[in-house]
Amino acid sequence: MVFSTRFSRRTLLKASAATAVFGGVSAPYVARAQAAEFTYKYANNLPDTHPLNLRAKEMAAAIKTETNGKFDLQIFPNNQLGSDTDMLSQIRSGGVEFFTLSGLILSTLVPAASINGIGFAFPDYDTVWKAMDGDLGGFVRGEIKKAGLEVMDKIWDNGFRQTTSSTKPINGPDDFKGFKIRVPVSPLWTSMFKAFDAAPASINFAEVYSALQTKIVEGQENPLAIISTAKLYEVQKFCSLTNHMWDGFWFLANRKAWSALPEDVRTIVAKNINAAAIKEREDTAKLNATLQQELAGKGLTFNQPTVAPFRDKLRSAGFYGEWKGKYGDQAWELLEKAVGKLS
Ligand code: X2X
Numbered sequence: 001m002v003f004s005t006r007f008s009r010r011t012l013l014k015a016s017a018a019t020a021v022f023g024g025v026s027a028p029y030v031a032r033a034q035a036a037e038f039t040y041k042y043a044n045n046l047p048d049t050h051p052l053n054l055r056a057k058e059m060a061a062a063i064k065t066e067t068n069g070k071f072d073l074q075i076f077p078n079n080q081l082g083s084d085t086d087m088l089s090q091i092r093s094g095g096v097e098f099f100t101l102s103g104l105i106l107s108t109l110v111p112a113a114s115i116n117g118i119g120f121a122f123p124d125y126d127t128v129w130k131a132m133d134g135d136l137g138g139f140v141r142g143e144i145k146k147a148g149l150e151v152m153d154k155i156w157d158n159g160f161r162q163t164t165s166s167t168k169p170i171n172g173p174d175d176f177k178g179f180k181i182r183v184p185v186s187p188l189w190t191s192m193f194k195a196f197d198a199a200p201a202s203i204n205f206a207e208v209y210s211a212l213q214t215k216i217v218e219g220q221e222n223p224l225a226i227i228s229t230a231k232l233y234e235v236q237k238f239c240s241l242t243n244h245m246w247d248g249f250w251f252l253a254n255r256k257a258w259s260a261l262p263e264d265v266r267t268i269v270a271k272n273i274n275a276a277a278i279k280e281r282e283d284t285a286k287l288n289a290t291l292q293q294e295l296a297g298k299g300l301t302f303n304q305p306t307v308a309p310f311r312d313k314l315r316s317a318g319f320y321g322e323w324k325g326k327y328g329d330q331a332w333e334l335l336e337k338a339v340g341k342l343s
Contacts, residue, residue, distance in 0.1 A: 036064075036072035038261060040097035043087045044249070045205045047229040048077040051283035052100065052156055052249065059276035066268045071261075073098075073269075083204035085185055091149065097257040100156060100249035103140065104186040112143040112331050113250070114188040118323060119195075120311045121339045122160075122246040125285055131338035132248060139334050141250075150253035152270060154277035157284040158247040159223025163240045164232060167218045169303045170240035173313035182211055182220040188323070192244075195317035196310075205230075212236060223247070224291040225284050227300075239300045241292075244310065251277065315343070 042060075046052050053075065060073040081087060081096060084105050091099040092109075107114035115136065122128050131137060132155045144151045163170050163181070170176060176196035183189035183200040193200035203211050211217050212235040220232065221244065227233060251273055261269065292302055314320060320343035324332045336342055 037070045038265065039072045039074060040257060041074050041076060041081070042098035042100075043076045043081040043090070043096045044100045045079050045084055045087070046077060046226070050077075050225060050229040051280045051287065053077045055276040055280040055283065058279075059272045063269055063272045066272070067265055071265050071269060079204075079206040083206040085204055091252050091254055094254045094256055097254050099252045101252060102158060102184065102186075102247050103155070103250055104188050104247060105184050106144070106250060106252075107186055107188060109149075110140075110143050110147045112327060113140050114186060115140065115327055115331055115335055117186075117188050117245045117247055118335065118342065119192050119244055119314050119319065120307060121335060121342060123339070125281075127339060128246050128248075129281070131335075134338070136334045136338050139331060144250065144252070148255055150255050150258040152251040152253070152273045152277070154274040155248040155250055156277045157281040158249055159225055159284055159288045160243045161221045161223055161245050161247055162227070163219060163221045163242045163244070164227060164236040164300070165219035165238045165240070166212065166215065166236050167238075169238040169301065170219075170242060171303060171305050173310050180216075180218045182208055182217040191322070192314070192319060195314050195319040208232070209235060223284070223288050224295065225287040228287070228291050228295060233295050233298045233300050237299070237301060239292075239295065239302050241302065241304045242310065243307065 042056065044052065044056075056075050060075060063071050063073055076096075079087075081090065084101060087096060087099050088101060088105070088109065090096045091101075103113040103115075104117040116122070116128075116132065122131075133153075137155060141151050141153070165179070168175065170179070173196055176193065176198040179196075179198040181193055181198050181200050182203045183193055185202045185204060190200050190202060201211075201217055203217070208220055209230060209232065212220060212232065219236070221242070222230075222232065224239075227236075227239065233239075258266065296302055324343050327335075
């Protein structure tokens with residue numbers, strides 16, 4: 001069922017592309033703007049009101065102007081082209097040309113890409129941007145390229161993640177015991193919530209609202225900008241400001257599609273995508289700092305637990321040692337150089 005919907009959507013896309021081509025041939029007398037030479041699809045999993053999509057729209061318009069209409073970036077927000085898992089295979093095959101994906105989910109293909117999500121590693125945004133625009137981010141981008149994908153220099157902000165629930169607030173690590181929590185599809189997320197003795201379920205973001213609504217899970221974790229724009233407050237009661245990890249979106253490109261662009265177009269596209277990332281970081285950080293009051297007004301009850309007991313629990317469960325072993329010394333040293341000693 002899901003499969004056939006997706007198939008027909010793809011067929012429709014092909015059909016409309018064909019209409020555009022033949023339309024041009026069969027209506028030669030109609031004066032029209034020069035058709036774009038390159039029409040590339042950019043897919044993502046976020047609502048179109050999220051700053052990522054607002055800035056993406058702005059950036060697509062700038063790219064069109066600066067390339068004199070040569071490059072047309074079409075944005076498909078909100079999992080319109082499928083779940084993250086689907087889109088990851090599409091970016092690899094060329095079904096979409098661009099895709100923003102959390103490094104933690106990308107780690108199913110590029111193991112090092114989840115490293116910024118290590119629990120309680122980053123204390124604040126200053127430390128995040130220094131690391132992700134510096135050596136740690138450079139290392140991860142190198143690994144992404146080795147895996148055959150292209151990636152823009154600037155990572156986009158998702159944010160520091162907070163825990164919501166329909167059943168109870170999370171005041172300390174013990175409240176996670178047996179807690180049925182949705183996590184994105186990624187070994188690091190599952191491992192971290194297992195270390196808390198929770199019951200994590202891997203579910204793509206496309207299914208999160210309904211999983212919460214139907215109580216398949218009690219809770220989930222996401223930055224406030226997503227809790228707000230995806231309206232998760234409609235199906236959750238509590239929001240615990242656990243700030244348990246920082247998460248960002250790498251702007252990925254299909255290598256063949258990226259290489260097919262003339263150098264001057266590629267330069268304009270990359271420049272505008274990276275500039276939009278910087279603006280989106282400012283928007284999202286601001287939202288994540290100010291949304292608490294608005295969400296409280298919509299019915300979420302907030303609490304702010306102390307961080308130290310969570311970290312201690314992860315340490316005694318062997319979480320840091322285990323992941324240091326998985327990433328290897330080189331990557332772990334880059335992380336600790338940015339955030340201080342973890343294990
Ligand atoms: O799936 C999620 O929770 C989201 C939207 O934050 C990510 O893309 C990791």
